[in-house]
Amino acid sequence: MAFETSTNDGFLAFIKSGEACPGPEGFKQEIDQRIQDMQKAFAAKAGEQQ
Numbered sequence: 001m002a003f004e005t006s007t008n009d010g011f012l013a014f015i016k017s018g019e020a021c022p023g024p025e026g027f028k029q030e031i032d033q034r035i036q037d038m039q040k041a042f043a044a045k046a047g048e049q050q
Helices: 002-017 024-049
Strands: none
Touching: none
8 A cells, every 4th residue: 555655646746746757768767776776775774784
């Protein structure tokens, strides 16, 4: 349920912002950035557990 709520909230915020959807290259860059952010977060979390 939390995923659906978060997804819906994000979608509504995007619509209200009036921004255009990114093209394929912009979308790829955004996905790549999110992957890097997640890798850093997991690496930091793994470092805390040691």
